[in-house]
Amino acid sequence: MASLQSSCRLRFLFGFYWISAALFYVLFNAVTGQIRYSIPEEMKKGSPIGYIAQDLGLDLRRLRSGRARIVTGESIQYTELKVDKGILVVNERIDREQLCGDLASCSFSLEIILENPMELYPVTIEVLDVNDHSPVFKKTDIILEISESANLGARFVLDSAEDPDVGVNGLQNYVLTPNENFVLKQHVNPDGSKYAEIVVQKQLDREELPHLSLRLVAVDGGTPQRSGTVNIHIKVLDVNDNAPVFTQSVYEATVTENAAAGTQVLTINATDADSGTNGHIIYSISNAKSNIAELLSIDPYSGVLSVSGSIDFEKDKKYELRIDAKDQGGLTDSSKVVIEVIDVNDNAPIINVMSFTSPLSEDSPPGTTIGIINVKDLDSGDNGKVSCTIEGNIPFKIKSNLRNYYTLTTDSVLDRETVSEYNITVSATDSGVPPLSTKKKFHLKISDINDNAPVFLQNIYTAFIRENNPPGTSVITLSAKDLDEKQHARISYTLEHITFAGLPISEYVSVNAESGLIEAVRSFDYEQIKELGFIVKAQDGGSPPLSSNVTVKILIQDQNDNPPQVLYPVQTGGSAVAEMVPRSADVGYLVTKVVAVDVDSGQNAWLSYKLQKATDRALFEVGLQNGEIRTIRQVTDKDAVKQRLTVIVEDNGQPCRSATVIVNVALADSFPEVLSEFTDFPHDKEYNDNLTFYLVLALAVVSFLFITCLVVIISVKIYRWRQSRILYHSSLPVIPYYPPRYSDTLGTGTLPHVYNYEVCRTTDSRKNDVKFGRDGSQNVLIMDPSSSGTMHRMQSEKSILDEPDSPLEVGYT
Numbered sequence: 001m002a003s004l005q006s007s008c009r010l011r012f013l014f015g016f017y018w019i020s021a022a023l024f025y026v027l028f029n030a031v032t033g034q035i036r037y038s039i040p041e042e043m044k045k046g047s048p049i050g051y052i053a054q055d056l057g058l059d060l061r062r063l064r065s066g067r068a069r070i071v072t073g074e075s076i077q078y079t080e081l082k083v084d085k086g087i088l089v090v091n092e093r094i095d096r097e098q099l100c101g102d103l104a105s106c107s108f109s110l111e112i113i114l115e116n117p118m119e120l121y122p123v124t125i126e127v128l129d130v131n132d133h134s135p136v137f138k139k140t141d142i143i144l145e146i147s148e149s150a151n152l153g154a155r156f157v158l159d160s161a162e163d164p165d166v167g168v169n170g171l172q173n174y175v176l177t178p179n180e181n182f183v184l185k186q187h188v189n190p191d192g193s194k195y196a197e198i199v200v201q202k203q204l205d206r207e208e209l210p211h212l213s214l215r216l217v218a219v220d221g222g223t224p225q226r227s228g229t230v231n232i233h234i235k236v237l238d239v240n241d242n243a244p245v246f247t248q249s250v251y252e253a254t255v256t257e258n259a260a261a262g263t264q265v266l267t268i269n270a271t272d273a274d275s276g277t278n279g280h281i282i283y284s285i286s287n288a289k290s291n292i293a294e295l296l297s298i299d300p301y302s303g304v305l306s307v308s309g310s311i312d313f314e315k316d317k318k319y320e321l322r323i324d325a326k327d328q329g330g331l332t333d334s335s336k337v338v339i340e341v342i343d344v345n346d347n348a349p350i351i352n353v354m355s356f357t358s359p360l361s362e363d364s365p366p367g368t369t370i371g372i373i374n375v376k377d378l379d380s381g382d383n384g385k386v387s388c389t390i391e392g393n394i395p396f397k398i399k400s401n402l403r404n405y406y407t408l409t410t411d412s413v414l415d416r417e418t419v420s421e422y423n424i425t426v427s428a429t430d431s432g433v434p435p436l437s438t439k440k441k442f443h444l445k446i447s448d449i450n451d452n453a454p455v456f457l458q459n460i461y462t463a464f465i466r467e468n469n470p471p472g473t474s475v476i477t478l479s480a481k482d483l484d485e486k487q488h489a490r491i492s493y494t495l496e497h498i499t500f501a502g503l504p505i506s507e508y509v510s511v512n513a514e515s516g517l518i519e520a521v522r523s524f525d526y527e528q529i530k531e532l533g534f535i536v537k538a539q540d541g542g543s544p545p546l547s548s549n550v551t552v553k554i555l556i557q558d559q560n561d562n563p564p565q566v567l568y569p570v571q572t573g574g575s576a577v578a579e580m581v582p583r584s585a586d587v588g589y590l591v592t593k594v595v596a597v598d599v600d601s602g603q604n605a606w607l608s609y610k611l612q613k614a615t616d617r618a619l620f621e622v623g624l625q626n627g628e629i630r631t632i633r634q635v636t637d638k639d640a641v642k643q644r645l646t647v648i649v650e651d652n653g654q655p656c657r658s659a660t661v662i663v664n665v666a667l668a669d670s671f672p673e674v675l676s677e678f679t680d681f682p683h684d685k686e687y688n689d690n691l692t693f694y695l696v697l698a699l700a701v702v703s704f705l706f707i708t709c710l711v712v713i714i715s716v717k718i719y720r721w722r723q724s725r726i727l728y729h730s731s732l733p734v735i736p737y738y739p740p741r742y743s744d745t746l747g748t749g750t751l752p753h754v755y756n757y758e759v760c761r762t763t764d765s766r767k768n769d770v771k772f773g774r775d776g777s778q779n780v781l782i783m784d785p786s787s788s789g790t791m792h793r794m795q796s797e798k799s800i801l802d803e804p805d806s807p808l809e810v811g812y813t
Contacts, residue, residue: 035050035055035056035122037123037126039094039126039127040127041095041097041127041129041132043094045090045091045092046090048087048089049079049089049090051087052081053087054086056121058114060084060085067114067115067116068083068113070111070112071111071352072109079091096130097165099127104167106127106128106129106166107125107126108124108125109123109124109125110123113372120354120402129169130222131169131223133163134163134220134227135171135219135220137228137230138162138290141230141231141233142158142159142216142231142233143235145234146200146204146235146237146330147236147240147241148236148237148238150203150204152200152201152202152203156197156198157287158174158198158216158230159230160193161174161218162290167221168220169220169221170220171193171218172219172220173218173219173221174194174217174218175216175217176215179214180201180202181204181209181212182234183199184216185197191320195287196216198214209236211233211235212236213234214231214234215231215232216229235330237330239329240327241274242272243332244271245270245272245333246269246334249336250335250338251268251336251337252337252338256342257341257342257346258311258312258344259307260307261309262306262308265305266305267302276328277327278327278328279328281327282325283300283303284300284324284326285297286322286324288321288322291316292319295307295308296309296321303325305337311341313341313380314379317343318340319337319339321337321339322335323337343380343381344432345379345434346379347378347383347436348430349386349436350377351374351426352374352375352376353372354371354405355371357370357371358442358444360446360447361447362414362415362447362448363451365410365413366411367409368409370408370444371407372405372407372408373440375405379430382430383430383432386428386429386430387431388400388406388428388429389427390424390426395411396409396422396424397409398426408426408442414446416446416484420445422443422446423442423443424442424443424444425439425440426439427439448486448488449484450488450540450542450545452483453540453546454481454491454538454540455482456478456479456480457481459551460551461550461553463518463554464557465554465555467523467556467557467561468561469524470523473519475519475520475554476552477517478511478516478550480548484540484542487541488541489540491516491539491541492538492540493512493514493516493537494513494537495509495536496535496537505534506521507522508521508524508532516538526558526559527599530555534551534552535550536552558601559600560600560604560654560656561600562598562600563657564596565596565597565599568592568593568595569663571662579665580668580671581667581668583639583668583669585631585634587634588631589630589631590628591620591629593626594627594628594629594663596627596661606651606652607649607651607652608624608649609624609649610647611646612647615640615642615644616639616640619632619639627649629645635667643665643666644665646660646663647662649661702714702717702721
């Protein structure tokens with residue numbers, strides 16, 4: 001019961017000691033601005049180490065938003081960060097001896113990394129030793145052969161015990177079982193390790209005591225205390241009065257790490273004054289740690305110390321061991337050997353990626369951090385000095401802000417349209433000879449922003465379309481390109497809101513928002529619209545959207561859809577217009593000129609004139625280009641007075657369109673000669689039909705009035721009605737006025753005459769008074785069949801050429 005209470009008390013004091021030590025370190029480091037925790041080894045998984053969020057002055061929201069995580073350079077993750085609680089806990093079993101070996105102070109470092117913005121907090125965790133190992137001897141039995149003639153005070157070194165624990169928990173003391181012949185002496189090596197030797201305090205007597213058994217106990221200073229035991233068997237030998245003697249008490253040598261097995265380090269030499277078998281010396285390594293025994297070996301006869309294992313400077317920088325020289329009589333001597341390990345550049349730098357951001361927006365300013373790396377080199381001195389560079393000419397740079405930490409940043413403005421992704425190679429090179437290097441590749445993608453407006457392939461688009469097109473006809477497809485990608489490069493086309501001829505442009509054309517196809521909304525008429533200009537906008541799908549405009553011109557192409565129109569001579573429904581040609585006219589006499597126009601353009605408006613029918617085709621001809629009607633022979637008395645010519649006017653379009661005009665020609669020297677001929681012109685059939693209809697209607701009305709009214713009233717009404725009808729039917733035909741000097745489309749065939757008409761007639765007689773014009777003037781006869789032979793005279797006045805605005809003069813007699 002007392003033992004149980006003592007054990008509980010010791011555990012309580014032990015736990016209180018660790019808690020106090022951890023609290024002291026946290027409080028001390030918080031003041032100095034560094035985070036350092038002290039914990040005992042062998043803590044259970046999940047055991048709390050410290051409230052890291054509180055110690056760093058961070059709240060839990062910052063830990064979650066910054067995606068806080070632990071980064072270490074070790075292969076084993078000893079700790080874990082509970083982000084939701086802000087606590088640092090044990091993640092894996094921590095064995096101080098495995099982590100640090102026999103170092104007095106054991107600790108490991110880690111970094112807490114947060115993002116947005118990026119922050120780095122170094123944390124050091126010291127692992128405190130607990131007494132979890134007992135001292136252990138390499139052998140269970142130590143066999144010694146000691147001559148009986150060994151002098152008082154002769155020393156015999158014993159194998160040391162090893163305790164992986166450090167400090168008070170390490171090996172503290174050796175205890176030898178009580179005896180009369182030997183006393184125990186303890187010594188401390190420069191590295192702090194302890195070893196024991198037995199010293200003869202009473203002369204041995206082989207005959208009295210040939211064998212002696214002792215027990216050596218190694219005790220540590222931990223709580224509870226642990227110990228290890230080895231049995232010592234001493235065989236007393238016969239007299240050998242000279243012990244071996246080393247030439248040096250301490251041997252020093254150097255060895256290069258990674259030296260091949262069998263490489264000689266140094267030669268140990270001892271001498272023995274005895275002769276024979278008593279002077280034969282055997283060398284052996286004693287009191288060496290287990291790792292040294294695996295790395296070094298000694299030839300027992302020559303004393304050559306050589307390499308037997310892998311020498312690694314990064315594990316052990318110095319080896320200390322003892323060499324025993326023993327003769328055949330059992331006398332021994334020992335010497336100390338110190339071997340320094342020379343470092344070679346056998347470790348390339350190690351690159352650990354702490355953080356890397358990809359993709360990166362192309363509008364990131366220069367100096368934007370894209371990654372943090374940690375570079376370590378296990379070598380020392382110049383072999384462990386590392387420099388980092390970026391290969392190639394790319395817009396990035398690397399710089400060091402903390403020891404062994406490098407920041408990868410942008411060095412200039414990025415443009416995804418120029419380079420959409422980068423392969424960044426970071427090279428870490430040490431300063432050894434020859435230098436060793438390590439490369440790490442990073443693949444960085446550049447994300448797009450809407451920084452490019454759509455661009456049309458042409459500055460101005462020109463298209464052609466034939467008139468009379470059906471609605472929906474495709475005119476032209478516009479194309480614009482956007483150097484951005486995805487939604488930023490999705491282009492839509494729209495019409496700018498403008499008006500044309502008082503109507504919005506959308507009444508004329510439409511544009512497909514996706515393809516840029518422009519279609520005609522209505523049918524175009526060249527004679528009304530010859531050219532249509534408007535603006536199309538191309539807009540991308542970015543936010544905010546970018547756009548550009550382009551001018552589109554649509555030229556309407558003419559089609560031959562209008563026949564020629566005859567301006568002169570004018571065709572009237574009830575009157576016959578006759579051109580008078582004197583019989584004395586010479587060959588080539590200009591009878592008249594047919595004037596026509598075509599509202600089409602180009603070759604569709606090129607007009608040609610042909611004589612289709614004629615009373616005498618051998619008498620007249622028509623100019624192909626100018627429409628002039630001329631005589632081609634001399635007029636004779638045999639030629640009929642009345643000549644009827646049919647002239648056809650054709651354009652040059654495909655298909656050809658035409659118009660016809662009838663020209664009446666009178667061959668006479670005076671008007672009376674042709675009066676009788678032209679009064680016999682038949683009335684227009686349509687006009688006669690209308691006249692008959694009105695006469696029948698009038699007869700019915702008169703009959704009705706005759707029945708209902710008195711005879712006298714009926715007679716008066718009939719007389720008045722007849723008088724009004726006579727005046728109505730005697731109206732003159734209307735001859736339109738044409739502008740002077742009208743030119744046809746070929747620039748020929750101009751009719752440079754303005755015609756005035758002077759009419760002389762009576763109201764109740766069939767005789768007419770006709771006034772003739774001057775000699776050399778051109779005369780035109782107009783006969784009105786409805787007025788019983790009334791004849792009109794047209795006289796060309798040359799003086800009117802100078803007065804284009806002179807009005808039409810009409811007179812009655």
